[in-house]
Amino acid sequence: MFRLALRTLRPRKGGFLATFVAAFLGAVIVSACGGLMETGIRADAPPQRLAAAPIVVAGQQEIELPKRDPADDDPKTESVLLPERVRLDPALADRIRATPGVAAVVGDVTVPVVTPGGPAAGHGWNSAVLTPYSLIAGHAPGPGEVVVAGLPAQPGEMIRLAAHGTTGWYRVAGIAGATQPEVFFTEADAGRLAGGQVDDFGVFTTESPETVVARLNLGPGVVALTGDDRGRAEFPQAEAAGEDLVVLAAVSGGLSVLVALFVVASTLALATQQRRRELALLRAIGTTPRQLRRMVLGEAVTIGLLAMAAAVALGPMLGRRLFGRLTNAGVVPEVVRFHQGWLPMTVAAGVTVLAVLVAALVAARRVSRIRPTEALAEASVERRWLTPVRFVLAALCFGGGTALGIVTLAVMTGPVAASTAGPAVLLWAIGVAAISPGVTKLVAALLHGPVRVFGGVTGWLAVANTRATATRVSGAVTPIVLAVGIATGNIYLQTTQQAVSQHSFTEDLRADAVVAAxxxxxxxxxxxxxxxxxxxxxxxxxxxxxxxxxxxxxxxxxxxxxxxxxxxxxxxxxxxxxxxxxxxxxxxxxxxxxxxxxxxxxxxxxxxxxxxxxxxxxxxxxxxxxxxxxxxxxxxxxxxxxxxxxxxxxxxxxxxxxxxxxxxxxxxxxxxxxxxxxxxxVTVGDREALLAAHAAGDEIGAWVNYLMLGMIIGYTVISVVNTLVMATARRRREFGLQRLGGFTRTQVLRMAGVEGGVIATIGILLGTVVSAGAIVPFCLVATGSPLPIGPAAVYLTVIAIAAVLALGASVVPAWVATRARPVTAVALDE
Structure with missing residues (x-):
């Protein structure tokens, strides 16, 4: 059957390419999200200024918090990252220095410094050996002197510096070779500006770093770092950014997996539906249901493997590009390195093949029930659509969406309500898609009158086609539902969150001016x-x-x-x-x-x-x-x-x-x-400056969500075109028969356009209902109103794009399919 599967793919290039594209794009996106997740887990930020020290001793940036009441019999804790730098007592240097194998210990501090040329980082000159920095002019600083790097100053000049709330004049003693603006004080001045504490210690050894680390007795809350882990002491913000990146990649990747599974299932089901007569003919000549299932599964595995192979190169490229956008926006520090090893690609490959297999299993189950007599039927239409699988899936998804809505209304408060409202979009979308053939028939029946009035005979025929082939049409409706539902729901959740956050900050702010220091x-x-x-x-x-x-x-x-x-x-x-x-x-x-x-x-x-x-x-x-x-x-x-x-x-x-x-x-x-x-x-600003700064912070988070959401929506949009093109291109024989029956080519194209409009309308209506299932509960909690806060242009743009894509993807393939003479089109094998 596998060899037969390979043979059947060649004459079915349309269905093969449509399923391949859906699986390929899903694999690329999942792979890219996997790369972002691996990068976040590693949070790899190699040391730069501390690179010369084999060991760096720093405060532990994690604490253990009770996850259960300590009074319980089984108390549990969880590690949480601290948002502020953990500093150390300078006296710890003596304990480190007394460890066998330690050659030297250098205390390091970093203080923000405001210079005439802008902000700079301040350190003690004693810590210059940790990079190491070297003088290119002048000499080491003495009392009241500094060495500068990356600043427009020369030895002997006086420079005014502000640090830790103090301002003073310093004489430039020397110039150090560095590209970033930095100021080196004497060890005593740096210690005073740092409040008498140390950020970390650079440790030089006479033995291997690992041997010395094993001997160190640092006490609780202090860690010794070697290798690239030393960067965690220099860039403590990298680990927090890594956690955020893991969450972002997990949410986006999970959503991508579900969307990919659904899109692939929809595309493969449509491709199988178009071959019902062919499959029935195989049954008529003696092929068993088991053999048909094996053939469909073989085709699906072939497509999945090819899609996976094609995605191997593009997945990391997309991941690196997304990571670059995140670093440029300041979401992730530039010092963090992007990593994508074999594991994300393996996961993406497994997810791709699994998604195709699950979709194929569903399609194969329907294939096995095809009766041999259907080979004699003139129309390859599936009459029974509400299968037990569809019913159970719809019930579970509607129940889950309803439960999330109740939790949002009854339990959640403020912006955290989005954590339960957001996932409801996908549950409602899957539930609606499971019963979409029936809903498609219902909505098409409701549209019958208006379409007949404005569309005439071609409109009537378009609606009749939609109702008669509801299962096939629902395969084209589903991606539109996903695109409209996910886009509308998530965008308005984000705009409402931003508006509520800004309104709350405005209400809480009673200041008329702000002095920034x-x-x-x-x-x-x-x-x-x-x-x-x-x-x-x-x-x-x-x-x-x-x-x-x-x-x-x-x-x-x-x-x-x-x-x-x-x-x-x-x-x-x-x-x-x-x-x-x-x-x-x-x-x-x-x-x-x-x-x-x-x-x-x-x-x-x-x-x-x-x-x-x-x-x-x-x-x-x-x-x-x-x-x-x-x-x-x-x-x-x-x-x-x-x-x-x-x-x-x-x-x-x-x-x-x-x-x-x-x-x-x-x-x-x-x-x-x-x-x-x-x-x-200092700078003096008015109230609006504070509000603008707060809004800018919210916009960064929103931009990240829009970036990842845009990638997923782009995938669903391509799937919309992909599915509609496949559905329309396979109707050459049908169009030929209509033209032989008296229709002109223009009337056929008009009918295809009306069908595209009906599909768009159904998809937009269902997508709007899907988005409302998430938006309404959240808005009731966040604002007290069922309506979201945000420009109406967002919704109008979403439905306009959906309508244009549906119309274009219906009319253009129909135009291509009707270029041949009607007799030739009818003679072609369906």
């Missing part, structure tokens, strides 16, 4: 802003993430809780959080103001203690001084700015929020703040 907002800068004319209140503003450890927080995931750091005396006037109990005036020292929803989950009130891990992993027990009401889904814990900022990577608040006094307009306020901060490396 890239080198950190010092107490002196805050004092000058507070004393500026026209200022009613000014507060430091810093953000981070915290993790609750005691009491056990069942609602906490590995993203922790958002945290805001504010100045005590101005907290109530620069945030819109409504205090329900307690006072923000008591927000000093080790204290916290909890959102009332979080307080209810933790069963904590004013005066109760809560133990937290701050952004750098430091554990602190704070006292609850206030409960605040915030917008659901956007809650944040409020801390004193000094407590929260000290445990961030910058260690100082990067911004100061300013509230204008009554009667002071924004222009006057901006002028007053500019005068008050003259000479400081």
């Amino acid at each position: 890239p080198a950190g907002a010092s107490p002196e800068l805050l004092r000058r802003v507070q004393q500026a004319p026209g200022v009613a209140a000014a507060s430091e503003y810093t953000t981070s993430t915290v993790f609750v450890t005691v009491p056990f927080d069942d609602s906490q995931d590995d993203d922790g809780h958002p945290a805001l750091g504010l100045t005590t005396e101005s907290a109530a006037r620069t945030t819109s959080a409504t205090v329900t109990t307690g006072s923000l005036g008591a927000l000093t020292g080790d204290t916290v103001a909890l959102p009332d929803t979080v307080a209810a989950e933790l069963r904590r009130g004013v005066g109760d203690p809560v133990t937290l891990r701050l952004g750098d992993g430091h554990e602190v027990t704070v006292r609850v001084v206030a409960l605040v009401a915030q917008r659901a889904g956007f809650e944040a814990l409020l801390f004193p700015a000094g407590l929260l900022a000290a445990h961030t990577t910058a260690r100082l608040a990067p911004q100061v929020l300013v509230r204008a006094a009554p009667g002071v307009d924004r222009a006057r306020l901006a002028a007053s703040l500019t005068a008050a901060t003259a000479g400081e490396p």
Whole structure:
């Protein structure tokens, strides 16, 4: 049967190519997502500035959080990444130095520096050996001196630098060879600017690094890294970006697999449906149902293997291109290297063959029920469409979609509701597609009157064809349902999320101006802003993430809780959080103001203690001084700015929020703040600058989703054209008979156009229903309205593209199919 399968593919090039294209594109996309996932898992960022040190000792950027209540008999923990750099005690150098095989230990720090030429990274000159850097002019720095690299300065010049909230003049002692802007202070100055802590230690050895690492006694929370793993100390953000990339690739890859499975199944089913008379003839001459199944499976395996082989080269190319787009957008650090080994390709190959096999099994099961007498039938039409498999699949998908909708409405709050609303799109799409022959007949019957009025005889015939061949037509409708449903649902989920996030941020922001301090907002800068004319209140503003450890927080995931750091005396006037109990005036020292929803989950009130891990992993027990009401889904814990900022990577608040006094307009306020901060490396912006910065952050995340979504939608769009071309091109004999019966070629083309319009209409209607199954529950939770927030042009563009593709893919193949004389077309073997 396998040899017969190979022979049957040659005269059936149309169906073969259509299934091949669907399987090939699916394999390419799954392979590309696999490459992105492998890259995220590896998070490979080789060391650059620390490359000369065989061993790098750094703080562990992961902590273990309880996943179950520690009081349970079977407590479990999970590892979570810390968002801020974990720093080390300089005294650890002595312990490392005492280890046999250690030749030298060099402490390393990095501090943000603002120079006349822009931002730069500041280090101690003692750490230059870790790269190593070498002087190309001048000498090593002394007290009050610096060595610069990548800056327009010469030895002997005085340069004004700002770092860690301080500003001072330094003499340029030398120039180092480096391409990136960097400033090297004396070891003492660098240590002072770094707050007396060390980012990491570079360790030079007299023995193999592995041998020395085995001897090191570093204690908890400290790791020794060798090889490319040393880059994790230099670029701690790479690991977090890798986790995000894994999630993105997993979601996109999973969606791609399901779409590919469905598209391949739809295409293969349509190709098999067009051969019913041929297969019935084989049954009539003695071929058993088992042999027919083997033949169909053989054809499918052949197509799958060929598609897999063709996708081997293009999958990594697409993956690398997508990765390049992500790095250019700043989603993934440029230091992370793209990896795609044999495993993603193996998975993509397995998924491709499996998808084709599953589709073939479904088609083969239907083939085995073909009766030999169907070979004598004039029309190769499948009469029975509601099979047990279709019924069970539709029931499961509709049940799953309904369950996700109920969970979204009853359990979820805020933007997190998209995590259950999003998958519902695909469930509803699969459910609708499973019963699409019946729905196609129903919608076609409803369209019969309008189409007959506007389309005349050709319209009537188009609708009659659609109703008579509903199973075949549904194969063309399904990709349109997927394209319209996935595109409309996911795009409007994203636009609504963005709008809700921006609205929440706008509501919470009561500042009229912001002073941005890239080198950190010092107490002196805050004092000058507070004393500026026209200022009613000014507060430091810093953000981070915290993790609750005691009491056990069942609602906490590995993203922790958002945290805001504010100045005590101005907290109530620069945030819109409504205090329900307690006072923000008591927000000093080790204290916290909890959102009332979080307080209810933790069963904590004013005066109760809560133990937290701050952004750098430091554990602190704070006292609850206030409960605040915030917008659901956007809650944040409020801390004193000094407590929260000290445990961030910058260690100082990067911004100061300013509230204008009554009667002071924004222009006057901006002028007053500019005068008050003259000479400081800060910028003064209005409220709109903060809103624009927040919107820009949301747009990056949206752009990533659109990028991956666009790839999947592009696949479904190609499948739409692919399926419709195959369905129409196989109707040469039918078109020839119509022309022999009196139809002109123009009337046949008009009928094909009307059929394309009917297919587009059915697909758009069903796709809209599918998208509504996800959009409505989410919007009810997020906005209280069933309608999404976003431009109507999005939906109009989606349905316009669907309509144009359906019409074009119906009329063009019909035009090609009717070029031959009617008698010749009828004589051709169907």
